[in-house]
Amino acid sequence: xxxxxxxxxxxxxxxxxxxxxxxxxxxxxxxxxxxxxxxxxxxxxxxxxxxxxxxxxxxxxxxxxxxxxxxxxxxxxxxxxxxxxxxxxxxxxxxxxxxxxxxxxxxxxxxxxxxxxxxxxxxxxxxxxxxxxxxxxxxxxxxxxxxxxxxxxxxxxxxxxxxxxxxxxxxxxxxxxxxxxxxxxxxxxxxxxxxxxxxxxxxxxxxxxxxxxxxxxxxxxxxxxxxxxxxxxxxxxxxxxxxxxxxxxxxxxxxxxxxxxxxxxxxxxxxxxxxxxxxxxxxxxxxxxxxxxxxxxxxxxxxxxxxxxxxxxxxxxxxxxxxxxxxxxxxxxxxxxxxxxxxxxxxxxxxxxxxxxxxxxxxxxxxxxxxxxxxxxxxxxxxxxxxxxxxxxxxxxxxxxxxxxxxxxxxxxxxxxxxxxxxxxxxxxxxxxxxxxxxxxxxxxxxxxxxxxxxxxxxxxxxxxxxxxxxxxxxxxxxxxxxxxxxxxxxxxxxxxxxxxxxxxxxxxxxxxxxxxxxxxxxxxxxxxxxxxxxxxxxxxxxxxxxxxxxxxxxxxxxxxxxxxxxxxxxxxxxxxxxxxxxxxxxxxxxxxxxxxxxxxxxxxxxxxxxxxxxxxxxxxxxxxxxx
Numbered sequence: 335x336x337x338x339x340x341x342x343x344x345x346x347x348x349x350x351x352x353x354x355x356x357x358x359x360x361x362x363x364x365x366x367x368x369x370x371x372x373x374x375x376x377x378x379x380x381x382x383x384x385x386x387x388x389x390x391x392x393x394x395x396x397x398x399x400x401x402x403x404x405x406x407x408x409x410x411x412x413x414x415x416x417x418x419x420x421x422x423x424x425x426x427x428x429x430x431x432x433x434x435x436x437x438x439x440x441x442x443x444x445x446x447x448x449x450x451x452x453x454x455x456x457x458x459x460x461x462x463x464x465x466x467x468x469x470x471x472x473x474x475x476x477x478x479x480x481x482x483x484x485x486x487x488x489x490x491x492x493x494x495x496x497x498x499x500x501x502x503x504x505x506x507x508x509x510x511x512x513x514x515x516x517x518x519x520x521x522x523x524x525x526x527x528x529x530x531x532x533x534x535x536x537x538x539x540x541x542x543x544x545x546x547x548x549x550x551x552x553x554x555x556x557x558x559x560x561x562x563x564x565x566x567x568x569x570x571x572x573x574x575x576x577x578x579x580x581x582x583x584x585x586x587x588x589x590x591x592x593x594x595x596x597x598x599x600x601x602x603x604x605x606x607x608x609x610x611x612x613x614x615x616x617x618x619x620x621x622x623x624x625x626x627x628x629x630x631x632x633x634x635x636x637x638x639x640x641x642x643x644x645x646x647x648x649x650x651x652x653x654x655x656x657x658x659x660x661x662x663x664x665x666x667x668x669x670x671x672x673x674x675x676x677x678x679x680x681x682x683x684x685x686x687x688x689x690x691x692x693x694x695x696x697x698x699x700x701x702x703x704x705x706x707x708x709x710x711x712x713x714x715x716x717x718x719x720x721x722x723x724x725x726x727x728x729x730x731x732x733x734x735x736x737x738x739x740x741x742x743x744x745x746x747x748x749x750x751x752x753x754x755x756x757x758x759x760x761x762x763x764x765x766x767x768x769x770x771x772x773x774x775x776x777x778x779x780x781x782x783x784x785x786x787x788x789x790x791x792x793x794x795x796x797x798x799x800x801x802x803x804x805x806x807x808x809x810x811x812x813x814x815x816x817x818x819x820x821x822x823x824x825x826x827x828x829x830x831x832x833x834x835x836x837x838x839x840x841x842x843x844x845x846x847x848x849x850x851x852x853x854x855x856x857x858x859x860x861x862x863x864x865x866x867x868x869x870x871x872x873x874x875x876x877x878x879x880x881x882x883x884x885x886x887x888x889x890x891x892x893x894x895x896x897x898x899x900x901x902x903x904x905x906x907x908x909x910x911x912x913x914x915x916x917x918x919x920x921x922x923x924x925x926x927x928x929x930x931x932x933x934x935x936x937x938x939x940x941x942x943x944x945x946x947x948x949x950x951x952x953x954x955x956x957x958x959x960x961x962x
Contacts, residue, residue, distance in 0.1 A: 358398060358419075359423070360396050363388075363425075364394070364409075366412070370482060373483070375388040376407070376408045379398050379405060380416065398419060402420070405425070413429065443550070444541065455537075457482065464528055470648065471496065472523045472531075472553075473485070473495045473497070473498050473520065474496045477498075480531075482533070491682075492674060493682030493710070495521040507548070509551070511553070523555075524669035526654065527555050527556055527654070534550040537935075538955070540955030541955070544939045544941065555665075556665050559658055559663055560659065564656070564657040565656050567653070567654050568652070570651040570652070572649040576646065577676060586634025586635070618630075618632040622634065626823075638730050641677065641678075641730065642676045643676045650670070650671045653669075662694070664692075678765070679766050685708065686708050687707040688705070690703075702785075706782075707780065710777070711773070711776070713766075713771070715765055715770065716813045717813070733760075737751050739760055741828055750820050751818070768816050771810075773810050781802045782802070795858075797854045797872075798852065799851070804848075807843070807844040809840070811840040813837055813890075818833075818834075837893065838886065840887075845880070845882075847879045851874065851875050854870055856869070865924070869921065870921040873916075874919060877912070882910075883907075885904065885905070887905070917937055919936075919938075920935070928961065931958060931959040931960075934956055935957075936955065938952050939953065
């Protein structure tokens with residue numbers, strides 16, 4: 335009996351140990367204290383490298399070892415939590431804001447406030463969190479670091495960026511160092527030049543008026559520190575990119591087998607001879623039979639494997655220097671990024687320049703100057719249609735695996751492949767040398783000056799900002815013609831089977847000049863230690879002048895000269911546009927012991943887009959908070 339009891343006890347212990355070591359799947363959702371799902375939250379099994387992140391709905395699924403596993407849940411700006419599984423399969427986790435961050439100063443629109451005194455929906459991300467990313471754009475670096483932000487990247491073409499939306503409302507307004515810009519300007523910033531990003535949601539964005547209907551992204555770039563010795567920083571990385579997912583395509587044998595099955599199911603493959611011939615044909619495709627003498631070629635071709643790289647290179651380098659004296663500070667940065675696509679001859683490169691200077695002229699007067707510039711270039715083969723990258727990607731999916739790129743495998747003769755229903759053609763023809771070249775050069779420069787004066791009235795500061803921006807875009811397209819051939823084994827001749835005749839040559843030049851001016855009075859004062867009063871009032875104007883000139887020729891008369899010559903086939907499009915806006919802004923806030931908070935904000939906007947009498951609109955907001 336003792337042996338029997340000992341054996342039963344041993345079985346129970348082993349079974350329990352096996353149960354503890356068995357992997358189980360745990361799912362859950364992570365929210366903030368308001369109940370809003372948090373995307374991009376890190377979920378790690380404690381003591382291991384096993385982990386995942388939450389999706390856009392705050393949900394996650396993770397396989398953990400045993401029922402006693404502990405999950406570490408962490409997210410930027412929130413206090414980390416350890417959650418014990420304890421046999422649970424579904425977890426509901428609520429993250430609270432890190433109390434140490436309540437003293438953090440955030441940008442809220444024409445002013446800064448302690449995070450503890452912000453009543454509206456404002457989120458922020460600092461440089462340390464952004465710099466961890468190896469992304470080519472600021473938007474990509476921001477993905478997963480802020481709640482309420484959704485991100486969509488529609489293309490893998492070099493230089494394309496993620497489209498950000500706040501609460502799925504559409505493209506937000508971007509404000510860089512107090513200057514209203516667009517998504518393109520934001521994504522052109524070097525992420526190592528960004529000091530802080532604040533996200534204004536809902537009513538918090540009202541102070542930016544009609545342009546802020548979808549929320550506001552406020553970006554503050556880096557500056558030096560007074561009294562700091564020169565510091566030189568070098569950041570660099572190199573990596574390789576590839577598609578994470580793509581449909582598995584049929585090989586030649588599978589494609590032929592599927593077509594024969596379709597014929598059989600449709601009742602079109604009947605008779606012993608026809609069926610026998612089909613089986614013999616399939617066997618040749620299965621074995622890849624090839625006879626150069628007779629021209630019989632049953633070798634399939636993997637278009638994706640031969641034209642899509644699994645390791646497209648990308649490199650980035652940034653060098654900056656910062657420092658200051660007792661009354662000045664400076665920050666100067668130069669960065670460069672070079673990115674290839676998974677297709678050959680598709681390249682994007684960008685060089686950034688950032689320079690910020692500040693001088694304390696007197697105890698009450700400070701001035702600053704900023705230069706922000708970039709040189710950007712896209713180069714790729716010039717293909718028919720508006721999206722050259724899509725043409726390549728689309729061709730892979732639709733080209734038949736029984737056809738090969740070169741007639742008789744001779745790279746001097748493109749094989750003729752009948753265009754499919756969507757126009758996919760021989761990808762071997764899609765090179766700069768054969769199809770022509772598309773090149774887009776984009777250059778921008780922005781100069782701004784700001785002034786800050788502390789008035790004799792305690793707490794009252796006057797600020798002024800003037801900005802000049804110049805942009806030039808030069809795009810050239812040269813879509814050439816080419817021949818495609820069939821090879822005749824009997825005569826050993828290459829015969830022209832098709833000629834691409836839809837040629838195009840275009841030259842587009844766009845120029846844009848923007849002027850922006852801003853004047854504000856800022857009041858910030860604490861009375862009797864507990865009563866904190868803030869206010870902002872000001873005026874802002876904006877003007878944009880744009881000129882576009884587009885000249886193109888189709889069909890092209892002289893394919894050997896890469897200029898648009900005088901010809902009846904020439905077309906010209908020329909446009910001029912001027913945009914003007916004016917605005918009055920205000921904000922007033924009150925905080926009692928940083929516990930009871932009330933904030934009013936609004937903007938009185940005028941736009942050229944509306945008829946006289948309807949050009950002005952008022953956009954107010956009110957927010958309050960009671961910190962428990």
